[in-house]
Each structure stands twice: as C-alpha cells, then as structure tokens.
Amino acid sequence: MAVSEFANGTGSGAALTRKTWISRVGITLRKRVFASPDMAGLNIALLLVLLWIVWKMIDWAFVGAVWGADQAAECKNATGACWSVIAARHRLILFGLYPYEEHWRSTLACGAIIATVALSCLPAMWSGKRLAALWVSGFAAYFLLMEGSLLGLTQVTTDQWGGLSLTLFLFASVVLLGMPMGLGLALARRSDLPVVRGAASLLVDFIRSLPLLTTLFTAAVVVPILLPSWLQGDKIWRVIIAFALFFACYQAEVFRGGFQAIPKGQFEAGKALGLSRLQVLGRIVLPQVFRHSLPGTINMVVVTFKETAIVIIIGFFDILASANAAFGTGEWAPYYMEVYAFVGLIYWSFIFSLGQYGEYLKRRMAVAKH
Amino acid sequence: MFGKAMKAIFASGVMTVAGAAGTTALAESATVKTIKERGTLMCSGHNGSYFGFVEVNDKNEWKGLDIDLCRALTTAILGDPSKAQIVPLSWAQRFPSLQSGDVDIVIKATGWTMGRDTELGLQFSLPYFFGGTQLMAHGDLGISDATGLAGGTVCVEAGTTIERIVADYLKTISVEHTMVSYEKAAELRSAYLANRCDAFAGWGPNLAVLRATEIENPDAHTILNDQLSSEPIAAAMRQGDESFVDTVNWMLAALLLAEEHGVTQANVEEMAANPPNPTVARLLGNTPGIGERLSLRDTWAREMIGAVGNFAEIYDRNLGANSPYKLDRGLNNLWSHGGVLYSPILD
Numbered sequence: 001m002a003v004s005e006f007a008n009g010t011g012s013g014a015a016l017t018r019k020t021w022i023s024r025v026g027i028t029l030r031k032r033v034f035a036s037p038d039m040a041g042l043n044i045a046l047l048l049v050l051l052w053i054v055w056k057m058i059d060w061a062f063v064g065a066v067w068g069a070d071q072a073a074e075c076k077n078a079t080g081a082c083w084s085v086i087a088a089r090h091r092l093i094l095f096g097l098y099p100y101e102e103h104w105r106s107t108l109a110c111g112a113i114i115a116t117v118a119l120s121c122l123p124a125m126w127s128g129k130r131l132a133a134l135w136v137s138g139f140a141a142y143f144l145l146m147e148g149s150l151l152g153l154t155q156v157t158t159d160q161w162g163g164l165s166l167t168l169f170l171f172a173s174v175v176l177l178g179m180p181m182g183l184g185l186a187l188a189r190r191s192d193l194p195v196v197r198g199a200a201s202l203l204v205d206f207i208r209s210l211p212l213l214t215t216l217f218t219a220a221v222v223v224p225i226l227l228p229s230w231l232q233g234d235k236i237w238r239v240i241i242a243f244a245l246f247f248a249c250y251q252a253e254v255f256r257g258g259f260q261a262i263p264k265g266q267f268e269a270g271k272a273l274g275l276s277r278l279q280v281l282g283r284i285v286l287p288q289v290f291r292h293s294l295p296g297t298i299n300m301v302v303v304t305f306k307e308t309a310i311v312i313i314i315g316f317f318d319i320l321a322s323a324n325a326a327f328g329t330g331e332w333a334p335y336y337m338e339v340y341a342f343v344g345l346i347y348w349s350f351i352f353s354l355g356q357y358g359e360y361l362k363r364r365m366a367v368a369k370h
Numbered sequence: 371m372f373g374k375a376m377k378a379i380f381a382s383g384v385m386t387v388a389g390a391a392g393t394t395a396l397a398e399s400a401t402v403k404t405i406k407e408r409g410t411l412m413c414s415g416h417n418g419s420y421f422g423f424v425e426v427n428d429k430n431e432w433k434g435l436d437i438d439l440c441r442a443l444t445t446a447i448l449g450d451p452s453k454a455q456i457v458p459l460s461w462a463q464r465f466p467s468l469q470s471g472d473v474d475i476v477i478k479a480t481g482w483t484m485g486r487d488t489e490l491g492l493q494f495s496l497p498y499f500f501g502g503t504q505l506m507a508h509g510d511l512g513i514s515d516a517t518g519l520a521g522g523t524v525c526v527e528a529g530t531t532i533e534r535i536v537a538d539y540l541k542t543i544s545v546e547h548t549m550v551s552y553e554k555a556a557e558l559r560s561a562y563l564a565n566r567c568d569a570f571a572g573w574g575p576n577l578a579v580l581r582a583t584e585i586e587n588p589d590a591h592t593i594l595n596d597q598l599s600s601e602p603i604a605a606a607m608r609q610g611d612e613s614f615v616d617t618v619n620w621m622l623a624a625l626l627l628a629e630e631h632g633v634t635q636a637n638v639e640e641m642a643a644n645p646p647n648p649t650v651a652r653l654l655g656n657t658p659g660i661g662e663r664l665s666l667r668d669t670w671a672r673e674m675i676g677a678v679g680n681f682a683e684i685y686d687r688n689l690g691a692n693s694p695y696k697l698d699r700g701l702n703n704l705w706s707h708g709g710v711l712y713s714p715i716l717d
Contacts, residue, residue, distance in 0.1 A: 088428055089428065091428075091430065092426055092428070092430055095430065096430070097426065097430055097431075097432075097456075097458070098430060099430065100429045100430050100431075157455070159455070159457050159458065162458075217462075217463075220463070221463055221466040221467060221470060221472075222466070224470040224471070224472065225466070225469065225470045235472070312417045312418070312460070313417070313460050313462065313463070314460065314463055315415075315417050315457065315458045315459040315460050315463050315467070316417070316458065317417065317458050321417045321418045321458070322418075322426075324417075324418030324419060325416075325418050325419040325425070325426040326426075327419075328418055328419020328420070328421065328425055328426070329419060329421075329425045329426070329427070329694075330421065330422075330579070330582055330583055330693060330694025330695055331694060333421070333579070333583035334583055
C-alpha cells in the first residue's frame with residue numbers, strides 16, 4: 001500500500017528501473033519505519049523480537065530436532081523437537097484404532113471423502129443429479145472400504161474407526177446432510193401453512209437453545225435407553241444425524257438471512273411472468289440466496305470442521321482423541337507439543353483450503369452479479 | 371435436572387435387567403449368556419489414553435492394566451483374548467453406556483463409591499487396585515517417609531481433597547511443615563521442579579507417571595512410603611446379575627491365586643500337567659469344579675493365565691518394573707507380601 005501511494009504521488013507511469021525501485025523502497029522505509037528516532041528504535045526492537053521468535057521456532061522445529069521413529073532415547077537429550085513421536089505414532093493419529101494391517105483401506109476411504117468434497121466444490125458438478133450421484137458414490141465408497149464385510153474384506157466395526165479418517169467422515173456427512181436439511185427448514189419457515197411454519201420455527205429454536213454437547217450426548221447415550229434396539233442403529237449414525245440436525249438449524253438461519261435480502265418485487269415479477277413457484281424459487285431466488293448467505297455458510301462450515309473434535313466426549317476416537325492416545329504412553333508422554341503441532345498443521349491445512357475456496361466462490365459470484 | 375432425569379432412566383433400565391436375570395445360585399448369568407451368544411465381550415476403553423491403565427500401542431491396539439483384565443475376563447468366558455471388544459468411552463459416558471448395554475462391564479480406573487453403588491444402580495467387584503494420596507520428594511533429601519519432611523515445604527493443588535488429606539495426615543503424625551497451594555497442576559509441578567517445595571502430593575499412580583515421564587532424571591525423586599488415603603478401584607457392573615459379579619470376582623481371584631502359587635504365563639501348562647498342590651489342581655481344572663459352578667469350562671483359569679499371565683505379571687507389564695512407570699506394588703501386593711489384595715478361598 002505504501003509503495004503504491006508513493007507511485008501515485010510521483011505520477012510516473014513509465015517502467016521503473018532497478019535503481020528507482022531501490023530508492024523507492026528506501027524512501028518508503030525512511031517515511032514509514034525510520035521517521036523519528038523513537039519509531040526507528042521501536043521498529044528495530046520489534047523486528048529483533050520477531051527474528052528471535054522465528055529463530056527459536058526454527059531452532060526447535062529443525063536444528064535441534066530428532067526425526068527417527070526408534071530414537072526415543074535420543075529425544076531425552078535433544079534441544080529441539082522430538083519428531084520421532086510423529087514418525088512412530090502417525091498411524092495412530094491418522095487412523096485411530098483401525099486395525100494396523102488394514103490401514104490402506106482407511107487411506108483410500110479418506111481419499112474418497114476428500115475427493116467427494118473437492119468435486120462438490122467444482123461448479124461443473126452443480127446440478128442436483130450430479131451432486132446426488134457424487135455424494136452417494138463417495139459415501140458408499142467410504143463405508144464399503146471402512147466396514148469391509150460387503151467387499152469380502154475383514155469386517156471393521158464402527159467403534160474401531162478413528163483418527164483423521166473419522167474426523168473427515170463426520171465433517172463431510174454433517175455438512176452434506178445438514179446443508180439440504182437447512183435449506184428445507186429455511187423454506188419451511190417461509191411456508192404459507194402456519195403449521196409447517198410453526199413446526200419449523202419451533203424445531204430450529206429448540207435445537208439452537210441446546211448446547212451441541214447435550215444434543216450429541218443424548219443421541220449417543222440416552223437414545224439407546226429409550227428406543228427399542230431395532231430402531232437404534234449404530235452410535236455413529238445417531239451422532240451424525242444429531243450433529244447434522246444441529247448444523248441444519250443454524251444453517252437454516254443463515255439461509256433465512258439470504259431470503260430476507262431479496263426484494264418482494266422479484267417474487268411478484270416472477271409470478272407476473274407466469275413462472276411457477278418452483279421456477280421462481282429455483283431460477284430467481286435461490287441463486288441469489290446462496291450468494292447472500294455465502295460468507296455465513298463458509299463460517300458455519302469452518303466452525304463445524306473444528307467442532308467435530310467435540311465427539312471425543314462421547315467416546316469417538318477422532319483425530320484429537322487419537323493424538324491424545326499418541327502421546328499417552330510412558331515413552332512419548334513429554335512430547336505432546338510435537339503431537340499438537342502436527343495435528344494443528346492438519347487442521348490448519350484443511351481449514352485454510354476451505355477459506356481459500358470461499359474466497360474463490362466470492363470472486364466467482366461477484367462476476368455473476370454484474 | 372438433566373442428572374435426575376438420567377437417573378430415572380437408568381433406574382428403569384436396571385429394573386428390566388434385574389427382571390431378566392436369573393436369581394438361582396447356579397443359573398448361568400444373563401450377561402455371560404449374552405456375551406456367549408454375541409461372541410464378543412464389550413469392555414470400556416478410553417477416549418485417548420490414561421497412563422498405565424488404558425493406552426494404545428504403536429500397532430493401534432489397546433494395552434494397559436484395565437485392558438489386560440478385560441482380556442482376562444474375555445478369555446475366561448470365551449476362551450480367546452482377541453474376542454474382547456474395547457469400546458472407547460469418556461469418563462462421563464462410562465456409567466450411562468453400561469446401563470444402556472453398550473458395554474458389558476466397566477473396568478476403567480473406577481473408584482467404588484456409595485453413590486455409584488446405590489443411586490446409579492451399579493455393583494462392584496472385589497477391588498483390584500488401591501490408589502491413594504501420596505507424596506513425592508526430592509531424592510537428595512534422603513528420606514523415605516513423611517516424618518523426614520519436618521520443617522519442610524509441601525506443595526499441593528489448591529481446593530482439592532488432597533489438600534485437606536495432606537494437612538490432616540501431617541498434623542496427625544505431628545510433622546511441622548509449611549503448606550503452599552497452587553491453582554494449577556502444571557504450576558505445582560514446575561514449583562516442585564524449581565525446588566520451591568521439598569515434596570508434593572497427588573494420586574499415587576499419577577505421581578509415578580509424572581516421575582517416569584516428565585521429569586528428566588526420575589531417580590532423583592522418591593515417592594514416600596506413606597499412604598495418606600486410599601481409593602479402592604474395582605470393576606463396575608449393572609445391578610441385578612449376581613452370577614456375573616461372581617464370574618468377575620473369581621476371574622480376579624484366579625489371577626491372585628495364580629500369583630500366590632507361582633503359576634505364570636510361562637509355566638501354566640507345566641503346572642497343569644503336574645500340579646504342586648490341591649489348590650493349583652482345582653485352579654487349573656485338574657480337579658473338576660471351578661468351571662461348572664460358573665457355567666464355564668473347567669480350564670478357563672488355565673487358558674486365562676496362559677493368555678495374560680497372573681496378577682503380578684499384568685501389574686509389572688503395565689505399571690510396575692517392566693513398564694516405563696516403575697510403580698512399586700505397595701498396597702497392591704498380595705496380603706502375604708504387605709499389600710491388601712487377597713483371594714477368597716478356592717474350595
């Protein structure tokens with residue numbers, strides 16, 4: 001910003017030579033950083049502190065670090081990080097309690113979920129039929145690989161699913177189930193029928209006034225006490241449905257904001273043109289609703305990704321629980337920092353990609369607006 | 371509110387279970403029957419790891435003292451330790467999950483309390499572990515019990531029962547001391563390591579784990595012999611199936627009897643071929659009876675010891691000399707070796 005201001009100031013449109021570029025940086029530095037002795041001192045001090053922190057981190061993470069899986073003994077005397085814990089226990093972090101010999105299945109299943117989510121993000125896939133086909137095949141692939149008995153592989157029950165593959169599965173199912181449910185609830189709240197409208201409002205307000213933990217605890221622990229066993233299903237499905245419902249209730253409100261931003265005249269104009277209600281909704285209203293609610297939706301999705309970690313409380317071995325187990329043994333107990341750094345990096349890379357995708361969508365939709 | 375509602379729900383669950391369970395002494399336990407039909411025994415695991423009791427190894431398999439006891443029970447009932455299905459459970463979830471039938475038994479460092487025994491509708495096995503408040507001191511003080519702390523500083527976590535227990539105990543044995551309390555466990559630890567306290571107090575197994583894992587030179591610290599308080603750790607089951615409690619109690623008893631008579635994982639077959647005394651002959655099924663009374667096989671104890679070893683082997687592997695924690699047996703030794711663990715008489 002500083003540089004461009006300066007460029008405007010001189011008003012020169014010609015290509016800058018190397019020399020003028022350097023002098024411009026020099027002037028900017030003088031104006032912005034070394035304007036007065038106090039400021040110069042403060043800036044240099046801050047820079048030194050920053051460099052010191054960066055150096056300390058590099059020193060910890062790389063220079064003094066130990067890397068080998070069988071070097072637990074060396075870690076005791078190391079000055080830096082003990083990445084050996086990741087080398088030795090990364091399979092536990094990524095796959096939880098999934099049987100060791102079958103990890104290739106968990107890896108493929110993880111890939112299937114990531115591919116499903118990534119493909120759903122491509123504009124080329126945005127039609128009801130394509131998305132439905134993609135989601136059904138993506139989730140079927142995940143389930144068949146993880147569970148295994150239908151493919152003739154060793155059966156692995158859901159209580160052994162864990163680690164990153166479980167976190168991704170929970171996240172993807174909650175968002176992909178919750179999104180249409182949320183839209184349905186938002187539409188129901190706009191219904192002309194008072195019963196439908198009232199029921200939807202009641203449901204949304206009821207679920208939103210409960211903490212997520214209570215909702216999940218009820219689904220995981222209380223439901224099996226109340227329902228007959230043939231109605232219970234596996235704990236993981238109950239929890240996914242409860243979580244998706246929770247997501248849907250919040251998402252419904254995000255969509256409602258989108259609906260409210262649309263002038264009433266558009267509905268009337270659509271009607272006047274002889275379009276059916278469905279056509280008005282699908283071709284005029286919804287595309288604008290999606291655009292208006294995009295920032296809120298990205299927010300919800302990111303928050304949900306992080307909130308999946310709450311399932312640790314009801315005994316799911318998600319990535320955070322398996323990270324806890326990874327350093328939860330005598331040999332590796334002192335190296336929790338390394339494990340958390342590793343898990344943090346995984347979370348960060350997924351959430352950062354989601355955020356970048358949101359930015360891309362915003363740009364794309366901004367084009368559509370004009 | 372929620373708690374009360376939950377309790378009501380549990381109570382109704384318990385009634386059904388109680389109604390279904392047989393009451394005659396020799397009748398097969400309803401829980402054992404379910405386990406046999408299902409072919410697996412569902413035990414409590416943990417959502418993460420609890421040092422020494424429930425952990426996960428490099429091959430993504432459960433291990434630990436509680437896990438080994440679950441495998442022992444599974445072998446006793448089903449003849450194969452791999453039939454144990456460990457369900458990851460949080461602390462809060464363990465009792466509701468037991469009541470709803472998600473697990474058959476909770477073996478999870480769980481203390482036997484009156485509230486759990488009565489209000490929650492549980493019943494407990496014989497205690498298999500005693501963990502209580504203990505003190506850890508710097509090794510260079512050269513002391514082995516709390517009387518050596520006279521005039522010293524003892525650090526505790528603020529506002530815990532441990533604070534009161536330590537104050538009471540040191541007053542009872544008239545040891546003059548200064549007590550300093552810290553708000554957080556981490557603060558307490560660093561204060562101790564920075565030599566601001568001569569000793570600090572905590573739950574025995576946790577002190578041992580701390581000494582073994584987070585302190586650079588474990589030998590420079592001593593866990594004092596004094597047992598300030600004690601919490602009996604036992605397996606928890608649903609109320610109403612007495613025969614299952616019998617099965618679990620005799621599973622524990624067999625492990626202790628095996629230790630007492632020197633029957634180990636390595637020599638169990640030898641012992642069975644040539645029993646040194648009538649008790650071992652009964653224990654390993656040479657003299658019939660041990661199986662029929664529990665509706666199990668006569669060789670269940672022999673198979674169990676062959677699979678997981680006796681109690682000493684289980685302890686040493688997970689908490690004791692062969693583990694990173696090196697936790698002294700202390701109270702958790704047989705009564706004949708100065709501990710409080712005992713087996714009922716095998717007649």
